[in-house]
Every structure is written in structure tokens, then in C-alpha cells.
Amino acid sequence: MAKRHAATIAARAGIAEDTAFGAVTPPIYLTSTYELEAFRQPGPYDYSRSNNPTRDVLGEALAELEGGAKAIVTNTGMSACLLALQLLKPEDTLVFPHDCYGGSYRLFINLAQRKHAFKIQIVNFQDTDWAEQVRLAAPAMIWLETPSNPLLQITDIQAVCQLAAELAAKVVVDNTFLSPVLQQPLALGADIVVHSTTKYINGHSDIIGGALIAKDVAIGDELKWWGNCLGLTGGALDAYLTLRGLRTLSPRIRLQQENTLAVVDFLAAHPLVAKVYYPGLASHPGHAIAKVQQSGFGAMCSFELNAAPEYLYDFFAALKYFTLAQSLGGTESLVCHPATMTHASMDAAAQQRAGIGATLVRLSVGIEDIADLITDLDKALQQVAKRLSV
Known part of the structure; x- marks a missing residue:
């Protein structure tokens, strides 16, 4: 066969x-x-x-x-x-x-x-x-x-x-x-x-x-x-x-990747985002290797908020379609704060060595309509902007 x-x-x-x-x-x-x-x-x-x-x-x-x-x-x-x-x-x-x-x-x-x-x-x-x-x-x-x-x-x-x-x-x-x-x-x-x-x-x-x-x-x-x-x-x-x-793994990941590319483009252009981590970006240090050993860049991305850590409270509170939760890879979009969630078992020195900072945010992008996901992130970042302007 x-x-x-x-x-x-x-x-x-x-x-x-x-x-x-x-x-x-x-x-x-x-x-x-x-x-x-x-x-x-x-x-x-x-x-x-x-x-x-x-x-x-x-x-x-x-x-x-x-x-x-x-x-x-x-x-x-x-x-x-x-x-x-x-x-x-x-x-x-x-x-x-x-x-x-x-x-x-x-x-x-x-x-x-x-x-x-x-x-x-x-x-x-x-x-x-x-x-x-x-x-x-x-x-x-x-x-x-x-x-x-x-x-x-x-x-x-x-x-x-x-x-x-x-x-x-x-x-x-x-x-x-x-x-x-x-x-x-x-x-x-x-x-x-x-x-x-x-x-x-x-x-x-x-x-x-x-x-x-x-x-x-x-x-x-x-x-x-x-x-x-x-x-x-x-x-x-x-x-x-x-x-x-x-049984739906392939079509799920296909749509999740499409959504992630749009999310990454939005984040990369936003003034309140200091840095985006995604292998699909040509600027990513591992982009060339990823192109060779992967058949896609995945549906996970991370970014650094261009504001002090205390503004994360406003960002997370304003989100509606990115649920603040552990885990990843589901049909629903999730957001997490690695330093206090997925990597909390690492001490401060280990987190620093790994590059996990206090303003790092990780996204698991789901299969929702991409317009809703972008709007959700935009509103959350707008909320941070409002607080910064006070």
C-alpha cells in the first residue's frame, strides 16, 4: 500500500x-x-x-x-x-x-x-x-x-x-x-x-x-x-x-495557521507591541531552519507588551475571545502569561536565562473568525493605551 x-x-x-x-x-x-x-x-x-x-x-x-x-x-x-x-x-x-x-x-x-x-x-x-x-x-x-x-x-x-x-x-x-x-x-x-x-x-x-x-x-x-x-x-x-x-487535526491546524498569520501581522504593526515571536516571520532567527524541517509555522505566537507589567491586568481583563487559561491547541483561542502560569515552576534566574520576561504574552490561536480575534486584541491594546494616557 x-x-x-x-x-x-x-x-x-x-x-x-x-x-x-x-x-x-x-x-x-x-x-x-x-x-x-x-x-x-x-x-x-x-x-x-x-x-x-x-x-x-x-x-x-x-x-x-x-x-x-x-x-x-x-x-x-x-x-x-x-x-x-x-x-x-x-x-x-x-x-x-x-x-x-x-x-x-x-x-x-x-x-x-x-x-x-x-x-x-x-x-x-x-x-x-x-x-x-x-x-x-x-x-x-x-x-x-x-x-x-x-x-x-x-x-x-x-x-x-x-x-x-x-x-x-x-x-x-x-x-x-x-x-x-x-x-x-x-x-x-x-x-x-x-x-x-x-x-x-x-x-x-x-x-x-x-x-x-x-x-x-x-x-x-x-x-x-x-x-x-x-x-x-x-x-x-x-x-x-x-x-x-x-480526525479533524489537519483542517483545524490549517485554519489556525491562517488565523495566526493575520494575528502576527496585526501585532507586528502595533505600537504597544515591542516584539513578536513567530517562526513564520522572516526576521525570526530560526525562520530558515523552520522552513526546511516544518511544513508550516504553527498556530502559536508570543509577544512582548510595550508597557510596564502592571498594564497586563488591563489587557487581559479586556479580552473576550482570547480566554486567559493554561494549555493550548484547542479550537478556542487562549492567552496566557508564561512567567506566572506555564513556566511558574522555573525560578527567576531560570526564567531570565530562558528569556521569559514579565511582559511576555503567549497566544494559542483558535478557529474563530479572524475579524473577531483581531478586534478583540485591538480593543485590549486600546484599553492599555487609555490607561497609559491617564
């Missing part, structure tokens, strides 16, 4: 595959346990922590989308991160970026310092000498997040993977911000891809979930064993809802 396109894989996930009654939409298996055929004759399913048909359909679709050998569907995005880290031993070193997601940063730091699960080295992959920094660390695993959260900095995945091959290190890429529709790290040389399926893959802000896709069958099998052992696997209902969301 010819390789299927991403939109087809997502839209057809589990469709017309029911062998019991010919249901077009796959059934949901809300069962904790399964009957054995006979004594000492277990079937493919015995307990849903280990295997569940609904979860398997989702995993198979995600593996095909990412071009991987095996996917493990987890109960949260952080569980997916934790699962990947089971490949490390106490004497191993994990290299991770200075500007990664705050929850990932907290996990890495505390597992290393409080549990001595592995050693760590933080690297700024935007530095010209990043490769030398990585070589000196002699890592067993390199963790990448590109575009980064929340400044959307771009890391050259292929270049890192080439170096990792020399060092016999595994590369894990958090692909949450783009989804497999816009970026496929395994094809660029990565060993494992991590997702918070809560975000774009589900796309409706009604489940918490994660996934981990391995390029190699043996690594996938080991991670599946750990997922079952630690109880990190996701539930059937969450898998069912994620499958439902997955």
Missing part, C-alpha cells in the same frame, strides 16, 4: 475496522478486564492497563502519523515525558534546552537533584557553540523542544541527531506545538517523539493525555513495558475522545 497522507491517516483512524458488527466508527471498550479463553490461555487483551483496543487504535494512528514503529498512549503529557526518561540510568546524562516547557524543566531538575535518577546538563541550542556544549556533556539522551515554549525558538533537529549519532545518544523531540501534521522528527533522525495529546492532537480541550512514539521496535517494546509497569497508560474514554479530535 502506498504511504498515506497525514489528513487521510487522521480522518480514517479506526474507521470501518470493527469486526464484530461492522460499525463505521470504532467502539469504545470501557472495560477494565477481559475473559480468558481458557485456563492459561490469555488472549491479546487481559487487563486494560496493559492493553485496550480503543487505546491501541489511537496508538496505531499516531505511530503512522509520526512514521514510527510503536506508540504508547499515556494518561498525561508529563507521563509521556516520564516514560521516555525510563531509558536513563543514574550514571547517564540528560541534555535539555534552557527554554523548554516549565513542567518538563521541573521534572528533569527534580528527578536529577532529588531522586538522582540521572545527571543533567542544560544547553542553549541557540548558542553558536551548542554542539561543543553537548559533546562535553557526553549525554545518553538529548531532549529537544522545537518550536520552544513560549518563545518559539527553532532547533535544527537533523543537526542535533547527526551529533547524537556520533555520541551514541538518543534524541527525544517534544512535537506538541506542531503535531505530526507540521513536523516529523523521526524522519529527521530522532529516536522518540513525545506529545501532550491534550493539545493539538485532541484539539478540543476536554481530555488530558499524552503519547510517545518510538522509531525502533525494541525501544518501543521497552517503553511499553515501563508504561504498563508504572501505570502510565491512558484510559479508553480519553483515547476515544482523542481519536474523535484527531
Whole structure:
């Protein structure tokens, strides 16, 4: 069979595959346990922590989308991160970026310092000498997040993977911000891809979930064993809802990207916006690499308010269609303040190193009418202007 396109894989996930009654939409298996055929004759399913048909359909679709050998569907995005880290031993070193997601940063730091699960080295992959920094660390695993959260900095995945091959290190890429529709790290040389399926893959802000896709069958099998052992696997209902969301992944992201381009153009021209962070801008430092390794620039953008931090109260209060909330990737537009929300677990020094300032605002652009979104942002910035003029 010819390789299927991403939109087809997502839209057809589990469709017309029911062998019991010919249901077009796959059934949901809300069962904790399964009957054995006979004594000492277990079937493919015995307990849903280990295997569940609904979860398997989702995993198979995600593996095909990412071009991987095996996917493990987890109960949260952080569980997916934790699962990947089971490949490390106490004497191993994990290299991770200075500007990664705050929850990932907290996990890495505390597992290393409080549990001595592995050693760590933080690297700024935007530095010209990043490769030398990585070589000196002699890592067993390199963790990448590109575009980064929340400044959307771009890391050259292929270049890192080439170096990792020399060092016999595994590369894990958090692909949450783009989804497999816009970026496929395994094809660029990565060993494992991590997702918070809560975000774009589900796309409706009604489940918490994660996934981990391995390029190699043996690594996938080991991670599946750990997922079952630690109880990190996701539930059937969450898998069912994620499958439902997955089917519209391509058209959702297409519209969200169109809206984001318009939002970015508006923000870039506004006097109360000091700086816009978006890889689609030609002025973005990672624009050229993003054009090569991505098939789109995504629907996330950030900007610096050109006013003192106290004016953020007025800005957020005036918004109607950008909801102030954690998370991203849903059909609804969201706005957040990384310093006090998504990256609050970073101390002040770590935030400063990552470039997360007090006036940084992050937008997750949804599928609302773009005229309403622009008007919403314009009115909020007008409110700040009014306060400034008093």
C-alpha cells in the first residue's frame, strides 16, 4: 500500500475496522478486564492497563502519523515525558534546552537533584557553540523542544541527531506545538517523539493525555513495558475522545495557521507591541531552519507588551475571545502569561536565562473568525493605551 497522507491517516483512524458488527466508527471498550479463553490461555487483551483496543487504535494512528514503529498512549503529557526518561540510568546524562516547557524543566531538575535518577546538563541550542556544549556533556539522551515554549525558538533537529549519532545518544523531540501534521522528527533522525495529546492532537480541550512514539521496535517494546509497569497508560474514554479530535487535526491546524498569520501581522504593526515571536516571520532567527524541517509555522505566537507589567491586568481583563487559561491547541483561542502560569515552576534566574520576561504574552490561536480575534486584541491594546494616557 502506498504511504498515506497525514489528513487521510487522521480522518480514517479506526474507521470501518470493527469486526464484530461492522460499525463505521470504532467502539469504545470501557472495560477494565477481559475473559480468558481458557485456563492459561490469555488472549491479546487481559487487563486494560496493559492493553485496550480503543487505546491501541489511537496508538496505531499516531505511530503512522509520526512514521514510527510503536506508540504508547499515556494518561498525561508529563507521563509521556516520564516514560521516555525510563531509558536513563543514574550514571547517564540528560541534555535539555534552557527554554523548554516549565513542567518538563521541573521534572528533569527534580528527578536529577532529588531522586538522582540521572545527571543533567542544560544547553542553549541557540548558542553558536551548542554542539561543543553537548559533546562535553557526553549525554545518553538529548531532549529537544522545537518550536520552544513560549518563545518559539527553532532547533535544527537533523543537526542535533547527526551529533547524537556520533555520541551514541538518543534524541527525544517534544512535537506538541506542531503535531505530526507540521513536523516529523523521526524522519529527521530522532529516536522518540513525545506529545501532550491534550493539545493539538485532541484539539478540543476536554481530555488530558499524552503519547510517545518510538522509531525502533525494541525501544518501543521497552517503553511499553515501563508504561504498563508504572501505570502510565491512558484510559479508553480519553483515547476515544482523542481519536474523535484527531480526525479533524489537519483542517483545524490549517485554519489556525491562517488565523495566526493575520494575528502576527496585526501585532507586528502595533505600537504597544515591542516584539513578536513567530517562526513564520522572516526576521525570526530560526525562520530558515523552520522552513526546511516544518511544513508550516504553527498556530502559536508570543509577544512582548510595550508597557510596564502592571498594564497586563488591563489587557487581559479586556479580552473576550482570547480566554486567559493554561494549555493550548484547542479550537478556542487562549492567552496566557508564561512567567506566572506555564513556566511558574522555573525560578527567576531560570526564567531570565530562558528569556521569559514579565511582559511576555503567549497566544494559542483558535478557529474563530479572524475579524473577531483581531478586534478583540485591538480593543485590549486600546484599553492599555487609555490607561497609559491617564
